[in-house]
Amino acid sequence: MLTPQHLQVNGRNYPWMKKPVVVVCVDGCEQEYINQAIQAGVTPFLKKMAAQGSVLTGDCVVPSFTNPNNLSIVTGVPPAVHGICGNYFLDREANQEVMMNDAKYLRAGTIFAAFSEAGAKVAVITAKDKLRSLLGHKMRGICFSAEKADQATLEDNGVDNLLELVGMPLPSVYSAELSEFVFAAGVKLLASQRPDIMYLSTTDYIQHKFAPGTPGANAFYAMMDHYLTQLDALGAVIGLTADHGMNAKTDSAGKPNVIYLQDVLDARVGVGKTRVILPITDPYVVHHGALGSYATVYLSEGVALPDVARKISALSGVEVVLTRAEAAARFELPEDRIGDLVVVSERLTVIGTSTTRHDLSELHLPLRSHGGISEQRVPLMFNRKLAPIPSDHRLRNFDVFYLAMQAAA
């Protein structure tokens, strides 16, 4: 099959790669994790990337959550185009919170679908299963999650016998091993099947637990470094980025700084007048108690928006309150899937709904989370020198495939 020299996906022109491209999305990878791991001397490959490759910083999508950013990375466009702006939005007619992890909510095709359609061999490996159906939408090739690696079949996932291939037992969904399985499978597949494009997307279980430079974090990055070394040795062009950063959300004794926004609005605006949606909410909340630094608020008819916005802005720990139109413009979000107001809290503060709806009993370590503008800066690292980037280009994490493919062309 003749392959084209370039391929247009969502208005961007991707060069066809001559070497395998591996893009790694390290979930919750605040840049400081890498910096401190290098300092601790446990990640020689990441250190080498700075000297021999390219180290840049990019902005992720706000809300700085996993799904909107993974979808931006694999489509190359912001949520205004691909439609996924969180895990939940409010279906106003049904007055019901709707999960957005079904491919029917996706408004743009992925780089994987386009390239596999054009003949490229593609492999996509995610840690959690929640992302698999979105990432694998309409693509041919290999696509599975570490979480359900034992259930992968040739028919559904393009690969089977994964536990045997990888040589690891099925990891727990709450573990560092879930991410390690992603890397280990990536190395085995690159060696055995040599896909043209591979995407490895981890989970931030470790980053929610451990601060940069602490033993638990350094061990994770040392593990990652080990597998990156192998991917590099196999000749891959590697691009590494993150879906979002990660920050402590506590005071000096480790108590979380939480604005229970629904409680505040019920008391100050009236019960039933507003509905606070936390798009971080997902079925896996143990490690962050569904608390992030971003919320969207729907107002009942007749409620004065400027008044509510003012009341929220006055709360200590709130960074910015935007109207739907302002938020859609500033963060490139789909207007029909965000509320009347978007609220972003400061670096050390998270937003909850009501005290009774957050179970913090499973939070055995001081809360670390994300969602805000404070988690927008993420690493963009490559094991190749890149061509100079125009100084007026605002680098985004969703430039990673474009840049890696250019380096592999």
Added chain:
Amino acid sequence: MLTPQHLQVNGRNYPWMKKPVVVVCVDGCEQEYINQAIQAGVTPFLKKMAAQGSVLTGDCVVPSFTNPNNLSIVTGVPPAVHGICGNYFLDREANQEVMMNDAKYLRAGTIFAAFSEAGAKVAVITAKDKLRSLLGHKMRGICFSAEKADQATLEDNGVDNLLELVGMPLPSVYSAELSEFVFAAGVKLLASQRPDIMYLSTTDYIQHKFAPGTPGANAFYAMMDHYLTQLDALGAVIGLTADHGMNAKTDSAGKPNVIYLQDVLDARVGVGKTRVILPITDPYVVHHGALGSYATVYLSEGVALPDVARKISALSGVEVVLTRAEAAARFELPEDRIGDLVVVSERLTVIGTSTTRHDLSELHLPLRSHGGISEQRVPLMFNRKLAPIPSDHRLRNFDVFYLAMQAAA
């Protein structure tokens, strides 16, 4: 001598203490240092403060530098009142940068001066000598720096033979021991002379070097915990705060993110049209290369302020640009000692003047610094339960003496 029940200092009414009050200003103490040290299990006393005392968060003064904040802490008022808003300001008539570490620049009396005048025994111990003359202005009692502890005399410092008393050799000005000397001397003086008021102010040498939770940081906080335990055992009411927080200012490979603002303005506005002043500059720059997240800009006559402000605002990494009046209002600064514009950079970015004027060769570890709004949240911890604080009161680090004295009254 009969002591009053209350004492007015700079418009605030301080209760006279019945127990010794020890206020500790931990230089550069981002809250996460304490949180991580507690997690690591190396600071049992700080952990106990959360359970048996009070843990709060306060805002420091912006610019989040050492001198403005130390002066606010010991006067109880913002720089608009006490006048010290950095280490340097520009004397416009002489067109010369003037150091502000002389007491003649101080516009308000200190709590120490007022209380010692009224009969209280006061002891002030700082790490670096640069603060000593400002903190000790017009006070009676003990006042010395660890840096020059060997030169302290009964006549000038209210105490002598310090190395013998403390049992430590004179520490290097760039060391953790400089701060340890402050604590060790504090314990010895509390035991031997039982001052009514003691102020211990450390240096952020360690915090500039080491991230929260890493071995170098944890060792420092363990040392501190050891001495706090002794101060507590001696019956002191302890209030702990910080002059400012501390953040990494680098990318994922540890390279500093620097805006060389004078170079930018020379190129885009014209040489000699603007003058960038970095009020972090001081004689001790080895650990931060005089790079912080705050600058002030003076414009030559005829230069269009809105145009310059717009050009600076457009730079990546700039958080906010304010006019003199806006900055003076928002940060409570003395208008006559700041420039025409105040520039604050984002959490991960610092501001320099010209590349040629910053020697980064002594920066052997990735840059960590402060100065911005991102370093404004600091701990306020007490070894006593405090009376409830009105919910509309914005807590400041310079409330620490007031709160500690209330707890000791």
